[in-house]
Amino acid sequence: MSTSTINIGICGLGTVGQGVWKHIESNRAALESRLGVTLNLARASVRDLEKKRSVRIAASKLTTDPLAIATDPSIHIVCELIGGTTLARQVTLAALKAGKTVVSANKALLCKHGPQLFAAARKHGGHFFFEASVAGGIPIIKALREGLVANRFKLIYGILNGTCNYILTRMEREGLSYHAILAEAKQLGYAEADESLDVEGWDTAHKASILAFLAHGTWVPTEKMLVEGITQITQTDLAFAREHGYAIKLLAVISREADTGEVFVRVHPTLIPSTKVLANVNEVYNGISVTGDVVGETVYIGRGAGQDPTASAVISDIVDGIILLNRGNTHLPELAETRAPLTPLEAITGRYYLRLEVKDEPGVLAKISGATAKLDVSIASVLQRTSDTPGAASLILTTHQSNEKAIRSTISRLRRLSCVLGEPVLLRIADFAG
Amino acid sequence: MSTSTINIGICGLGTVGQGVWKHIESNRAALESRLGVTLNLARASVRDLEKKRSVRIAASKLTTDPLAIATDPSIHIVCELIGGTTLARQVTLAALKAGKTVVSANKALLCKHGPQLFAAARKHGGHFFFEASVAGGIPIIKALREGLVANRFKLIYGILNGTCNYILTRMEREGLSYHAILAEAKQLGYAEADESLDVEGWDTAHKASILAFLAHGTWVPTEKMLVEGITQITQTDLAFAREHGYAIKLLAVISREADTGEVFVRVHPTLIPSTKVLANVNEVYNGISVTGDVVGETVYIGRGAGQDPTASAVISDIVDGIILLNRGNTHLPELAETRAPLTPLEAITGRYYLRLEVKDEPGVLAKISGATAKLDVSIASVLQRTSDTPGAASLILTTHQSNEKAIRSTISRLRRLSCVLGEPVLLRIADFAG
Numbered sequence: 074m075s076t077s078t079i080n081i082g083i084c085g086l087g088t089v090g091q092g093v094w095k096h097i098e099s100n101r102a103a104l105e106s107r108l109g110v111t112l113n114l115a116r117a118s119v120r121d122l123e124k125k126r127s128v129r130i131a132a133s134k135l136t137t138d139p140l141a142i143a144t145d146p147s148i149h150i151v152c153e154l155i156g157g158t159t160l161a162r163q164v165t166l167a168a169l170k171a172g173k174t175v176v177s178a179n180k181a182l183l184c185k186h187g188p189q190l191f192a193a194a195r196k197h198g199g200h201f202f203f204e205a206s207v208a209g210g211i212p213i214i215k216a217l218r219e220g221l222v223a224n225r226f227k228l229i230y231g232i233l234n235g236t237c238n239y240i241l242t243r244m245e246r247e248g249l250s251y252h253a254i255l256a257e258a259k260q261l262g263y264a265e266a267d268e269s270l271d272v273e274g275w276d277t278a279h280k281a282s283i284l285a286f287l288a289h290g291t292w293v294p295t296e297k298m299l300v301e302g303i304t305q306i307t308q309t310d311l312a313f314a315r316e317h318g319y320a321i322k323l324l325a326v327i328s329r330e331a332d333t334g335e336v337f338v339r340v341h342p343t344l345i346p347s348t349k350v351l352a353n354v355n356e357v358y359n360g361i362s363v364t365g366d367v368v369g370e371t372v373y374i375g376r377g378a379g380q381d382p383t384a385s386a387v388i389s390d391i392v393d394g395i396i397l398l399n400r401g402n403t404h405l406p407e408l409a410e411t412r413a414p415l416t417p418l419e420a421i422t423g424r425y426y427l428r429l430e431v432k433d434e435p436g437v438l439a440k441i442s443g444a445t446a447k448l449d450v451s452i453a454s455v456l457q458r459t460s461d462t463p464g465a466a467s468l469i470l471t472t473h474q475s476n477e478k479a480i481r482s483t484i485s486r487l488r489r490l491s492c493v494l495g496e497p498v499l500l501r502i503a504d505f506a507g
Numbered sequence: 508m509s510t511s512t513i514n515i516g517i518c519g520l521g522t523v524g525q526g527v528w529k530h531i532e533s534n535r536a537a538l539e540s541r542l543g544v545t546l547n548l549a550r551a552s553v554r555d556l557e558k559k560r561s562v563r564i565a566a567s568k569l570t571t572d573p574l575a576i577a578t579d580p581s582i583h584i585v586c587e588l589i590g591g592t593t594l595a596r597q598v599t600l601a602a603l604k605a606g607k608t609v610v611s612a613n614k615a616l617l618c619k620h621g622p623q624l625f626a627a628a629r630k631h632g633g634h635f636f637f638e639a640s641v642a643g644g645i646p647i648i649k650a651l652r653e654g655l656v657a658n659r660f661k662l663i664y665g666i667l668n669g670t671c672n673y674i675l676t677r678m679e680r681e682g683l684s685y686h687a688i689l690a691e692a693k694q695l696g697y698a699e700a701d702e703s704l705d706v707e708g709w710d711t712a713h714k715a716s717i718l719a720f721l722a723h724g725t726w727v728p729t730e731k732m733l734v735e736g737i738t739q740i741t742q743t744d745l746a747f748a749r750e751h752g753y754a755i756k757l758l759a760v761i762s763r764e765a766d767t768g769e770v771f772v773r774v775h776p777t778l779i780p781s782t783k784v785l786a787n788v789n790e791v792y793n794g795i796s797v798t799g800d801v802v803g804e805t806v807y808i809g810r811g812a813g814q815d816p817t818a819s820a821v822i823s824d825i826v827d828g829i830i831l832l833n834r835g836n837t838h839l840p841e842l843a844e845t846r847a848p849l850t851p852l853e854a855i856t857g858r859y860y861l862r863l864e865v866k867d868e869p870g871v872l873a874k875i876s877g878a879t880a881k882l883d884v885s886i887a888s889v890l891q892r893t894s895d896t897p898g899a900a901s902l903i904l905t906t907h908q909s910n911e912k913a914i915r916s917t918i919s920r921l922r923r924l925s926c927v928l929g930e931p932v933l934l935r936i937a938d939f940a941g
Contacts, residue, residue, distance in 0.1 A: 223538070223823055354784070
């Protein structure tokens with residue numbers, strides 16, 4: 074083959090791998106004409122050679138050994154679409170050590186081994202691309218890295234998990250419980266069989282970690298974040314939000330203090346004013362607001378996952394890889410890796426929404442007000458609602474400006490009151506500008 | 508100076524030029540560390556050497572001759588921020604002929620002379636970048652060119668003119684007339700002294716032409732577009748829109764038929780459902796919806812103009828230019844220039860909103876219904892409102908699905924009816940998917 078043929082290897086021919094194969098085939102003419110090269114989908118690795126797939130691939134191109142693709146000297150670009158962090162890491166490192174360009178959609182791999190992967194790419198002259206790892210169809214990695222390169226980012230917040238957004242949207246529209254919608258989402262394939270990574274916020278946290286790295290050059294591990302999921306949200310919360318002009322969204326929030334350089338990353342269900350664009354990003358869509366010191370606020374919306382949006386991102390990375398190959402594969406500019414200090418909890422301020430199940434008896438409100446006042450949490454409003462539990466009531470408190478440390482101490486104290494039944498539910502009210 | 512110093516020349520030190528200078532200075536450390544080069548703001552051209560500016564620049568760096576900068580062998584990157592299409596073209600061509608990279612925010616220049624500029628860049632090994640020419644702070648050029656490179660674009664629509672969006676937003680919120688808000692916008696500097704390029708849609712049309720070229724590789728001159736502005740919009744139109752669940756926005760719409768490859772570009776005030784994200788993009792913000800065959804719909808929102816957003820875009824182009832310089836300045840992949848056929852008017856279908864001032868007398872509605880029926884325009888609703896003109900009434904018609912050819916013939920016919928006073932006002936109702 075001539076030197077202007079680019080050989081592409083796809084490791085992992087699942088939903089996304091098949092999407093990449095399919096869309097390169099169907100858009101081949103336009104891509105080849107633009108790039109001035111021939112694209113050769115050379116090899117693909119699968120777990121089961123016999124399995125039926127939606128794309129037709131010659132048997133001679135298939136292997137069960139992704140490492141054989143990663144180390145094949147004829148392959149220029151390796152797409153790691155296996156998932157997980159064990160075999161995927163082996164394959165990625167093997168390809169990078171061979172000087173190849175690796176395109177990945179694997180956010181967990183990147184969060185866990187990012188520095189090692191980048192170092193391997195630097196050392197051996199290859200590249201590691203990962204546009205598909207956050208917000209699938211939205212070219213947010215490229216926007217942060219290139220389009221907004223002139224900016225320092227004081228605030229990035231977004232809806233990064235389609236499953237959670239789908240569940241919250243359906244709960245809001247149909248008045249059904251979290252569990253009812255979750256069951257349906259599983260049937261439709263919008264939620265995994267084990268949904269915990271999504272609904273407890275960890276998938277969002279992984280993506281937030283990648284965005285924080287791109288924006289600030291620092292890796293914030295998920296255990297240093299505040300991460301809360303959507304499993305406690307009920308129709309009572311949604312009704313309150315709606316009546317007061319809010320929508321509830323699971324947001325990742327990445328903030329940086331201009332003066333101290335402190336970074337903080339958090340993931341939590343948030344009441345955002347319904348006038349905000351992200352309050353109206355529904356269903357499986359993702360949305361990200363990026364505020365830069367030069368550009369102001371910019372917002373990006375698109376499908377966050379699924380075969381086609383993810384394939385779109387993978388293919389754009391393949392194209393970027395080819396452009397670099399064509400000009401001798403020199404280094405891309407990189408944000409220097411730093412270790413930024415984390416903002417202390419007492420400096421993470423905001424207003425809070427707190428729902429308590431309480432005994433429906435006299436004197437309860439006084440006890441609760443007393444507990445909050447001692448800890449510098451000032452109540453802005455109190456609303457009592459009937460509860461599904463006999464002898465109980467739902468009490469919804471909103472606070473004036475407070476901080477994470479004070480609200481956590483308050484919750485610990487409330488939990489110990491005998492009139493408080495079950496676990497308090499805490500939501501944040503979005504005050505952040507933009 | 509060492510070879511790792513990049514000399515930048517700024518031709519035109521107006522609002523944007525000063526913004527570029529200021530933000531390179533203030534973000535210098537981060538940019539230099541990322542790029543591994545020293546950035547030298549080497550020279551700038553001005554019209555008046557004595558004028559006070561917000562950035563301090565040594566007199567030795569200033570010249571009144573932008574061509575001297577464009578042809579200075581020590582300058583690597585030339586920013587053309589002069590505006591207009593005469594001197595700007597001379598400067599751009601001179602710099603490109605010297606093999607330099609030119610960064611421009613000049614949409615008029617690009618629309619008028621794009622093919623010549625691209626040819627000059629290709630021939631002499633330089634580059635021509637223009638991220639700032641459309642939707643300032645939003646990295647939409649990069650998104651279309653790189654991030655969404657896997658896609659064919661059946662529909663792109665957006666709010667591309669901040670002045671018009673500001674006027675419509677304020678009219679909607681404050682109930683004041685177009686002329687009252689325009690006067691205020693001029694005072695605040697949100698509208699030019701001569702507002703016609705903005706409010707009559709031509710600025711939007713220029714930007715639409717650039718987006719159409721990026722998406723489809725074809726230049727659609729503004730005279731082949733349908734271009735209508737916002738000057739005829741009144742509170743009557745806004746009230747109807749609001750009561751029926753719409754917002755009125757000046758949209759650019761770039762559509763391409765998948766089967767025929769026909770492209771059509773139009774600019775017109777549009778009623779879009781208030782549930783759409785773009786209906787909620789207000790004030791001076793721009794917003795663009797891009798539907799790709801692989802990625803689905805993605806939406807981008809940000810400030811479209813002004814010193815800082817535009818500077819953000821110019822600096823990102825400068826950085827891209829430096830990355831290319833660092834690796835030998837080879838060609839970027841380009842969409843092949845084609846001449847796509849234009850969709851015929853009868854194939855541009857949609858629903859229409861038509862406001863007529865009519866004589867307030869019996870039989871008028873029958874005459875108007877008769878005129879529309881003859882031309883295959885089917886009326887969906889009729890609403891009569893009081894008019895400010897004595898003896899007149901406002902008649903608001905909405906149509907079922909029709910097409911541009913039929914609605915234009917209908918308007919010609921209506922104009923000739925003696926019961927129709929003044930010019931009919933036509934708005935489009937957005938039916939496009941996404």
